[in-house]
Amino acid sequence: MTEYTPGAQRPPAPPHRPATPNRSTGPSLSTLNAIVWALVVVDVVLIGIAIAMAAQFFSGPSSNQVADDRTPGSSSPAPDSEPDGSEGQEPDAEDLADITGAETFTTPTGNIICTISSTGVVCSIAKLNDTPEENPNGCEGFIGYVVELRSSGTTLPCIPKSELPVAAGDGIEVLEYGDSKTVNNFVCESSNTGMACEDSNSERGFKLARAGITTH
Structure with a gap:
């Protein structure tokens, strides 16, 4: 400790330094407010998206979407599909049949239909x-679904896709397995392996089955 001598000049006092404010280590109030508002905005956006998705889910597909799922003529079989007996039409056999002498019959399964007359036979599968x-x-269609027998021989006509044969419906006579049908010189016999028809004069004919058509 320095001794003070009266009359001596006192040493100047040290300069006054302003107190340094305490620095906070956490975020400021303005920063916290910004974070809170950002979270509020995100919540609002997420709620809006959830409401929109729920409305779309419960409303179901629109009428335009349902219509787009259906192609024109969707009830008809696809070009590369096998006829299932629900579309098409029975073959036209008027050119082979006498109006009063024709007889139409089918196998027990209904898969084969034949029309026989004094002028020939036509069968479809x-x-x-x-x-x-x-x-x-x-x-422009298919060959192999219809076969015709005349005195001149057998032919396999071209059948348009829109006229492919169908299975027999009610009201057509059933030719049981082992039974035959004869008109003039044409005869057809039903069996569990198909339908066989022949011209007894020329011995030309055919057999029609699921495996296809064979002629002789």
């Missing part, structure tokens, strides 16, 4: 084991 090739050799 609704389902085959293998779908024939479409549009072969200039045919």
